[in-house]
Every structure is written in C-alpha cells, then in structure tokens.
Amino acid sequence: MKMLFKRYKYFLALLVVNIVVYSLYPSVGQKSIDITWSNTVEMLSVIPPIFILLGLLDVWVQRETMIKLMGEKSGILGILIAFFLGSAAAGPLYAAFPIAGVLLQKGSKFSNVLIFIGAWSTTKIPMLLFEASSMGWKFMMTRFVIDIPGIMLIAYITERLLNEKEKQYIHDQAAGSK
Structure with missing residues (x-):
C-alpha cells in the first residue's frame, strides 16, 4: 500500500x-x-498506437539493421533517417520519447536520436503545412531552414558535452523502460 x-x-x-x-x-x-x-x-x-508501433519496431527491425542505418557509423544516412522519422511523425512530443528509447536500445547513435526528437518537435510535416497556409511559405521555409542546422547543432553539442558515463546512464534508462 x-x-x-x-x-x-x-x-x-x-x-x-x-x-x-x-x-x-x-x-x-x-x-x-x-x-x-x-x-x-x-x-x-x-498512446496505444504508439505502443503498437514500438512493439512492431522492436520485433521487426533487427538491432544490426538499426546499427547500420542509424548507428555510430551511419553518417549522413542516419541523420536523414532521423529527420525523416521525426518529421513524418504525428502526435504530441511526449510520444517521441518511448520511440527514442527503442532507437537507443537498437543501437542508434545518440546524436541521431536527439535529431529525431528535435525533428519531431519542430519539423513535423503537418505543422509545416499549417504554418505555410496560415503564415505563408516564406515564413515556413525560413523557420525550417533555420531549424535544421539548429537541431543538428544542439544534437552534436549535447552528445559532445555528455561523458561516456552519462551516455551509458541514458542507455541504461532506455533499456530499463522496456
């Protein structure tokens, strides 16, 4: 009790x-x-659709595949996939964190996971279309062009500022959330 x-x-x-x-x-x-x-x-x-997608991601995508596509040596491909996954997502930001946990568990590079979260929060396609229709294409494109390097800069600075012990703690927390 x-x-x-x-x-x-x-x-x-x-x-x-x-x-x-x-x-x-x-x-x-x-x-x-x-x-x-x-x-x-x-x-x-x-939440239920997010957890269904998480289950499918966990079962269908092998760890080796995720490491190849979004891992430490994925390069520009990992960045593009992270941006695409975050931008194509629908739903509130709190739904991104369980997905980020699974990405970490599957071996995604930490900065790619941060890029995914940043893209989810600022470059979602439905939000961009709404901005274009209500505030104009010029505003939307300006914000989008500024957001992309901003997201990448924040992700890489955050990754560099965290030491290995802190990164391991985050990975352990993601593994414990399963």
Whole structure:
C-alpha cells in the first residue's frame, strides 16, 4: 500500500487539489475537471498506437539493421533517417520519447536520436503545412531552414558535452523502460 501511495503521490495530490478547488470555486473546479478529462482522452487516443508501433519496431527491425542505418557509423544516412522519422511523425512530443528509447536500445547513435526528437518537435510535416497556409511559405521555409542546422547543432553539442558515463546512464534508462 505504501509503495502504491508513493508511486501515485502526485496524482493523489492533484486529485485533492481539484476536490478542494471544486468545493471552493465550482466553476473553476469544473473547468479543471473538463481539461483533465480532455487531456486523458487525448492521451488514450495517442498512446496505444504508439505502443503498437514500438512493439512492431522492436520485433521487426533487427538491432544490426538499426546499427547500420542509424548507428555510430551511419553518417549522413542516419541523420536523414532521423529527420525523416521525426518529421513524418504525428502526435504530441511526449510520444517521441518511448520511440527514442527503442532507437537507443537498437543501437542508434545518440546524436541521431536527439535529431529525431528535435525533428519531431519542430519539423513535423503537418505543422509545416499549417504554418505555410496560415503564415505563408516564406515564413515556413525560413523557420525550417533555420531549424535544421539548429537541431543538428544542439544534437552534436549535447552528445559532445555528455561523458561516456552519462551516455551509458541514458542507455541504461532506455533499456530499463522496456
């Protein structure tokens, strides 16, 4: 029981806060409940397909193949695949992290995984099309052209700043999430 409480302490604390807010300010409390419900429905619609894709990626793609395509010696091909996977993705950024964990487990280069996360967060194709239609092609292309070297620079600087022990810790965390 103590372990269960420890695991869900933040959820329980927020539940208590919501109950207090609802009892003191019913309209604010109702809005909070509505937002919580909306977020829960969104997560339930996004997470199951992500885990299905993760399972398929884990089973269908051999570690040797991933090392060849996105590993330490993958070069420009690994970078392009990371950008494509991140840009072609749909869904919120929190869905990228389990996929990044599987990529690390399969032997992808750390900077390629960071490029994947960066591309997911800033260069998704649906987002680019929305930007082009609402803000214009010039704005969209300018931002896209700036984002690509920015993502790569951040990925490579991060990889260089982390020592081997820190990288191993991240790999161990990814392996433990399986």
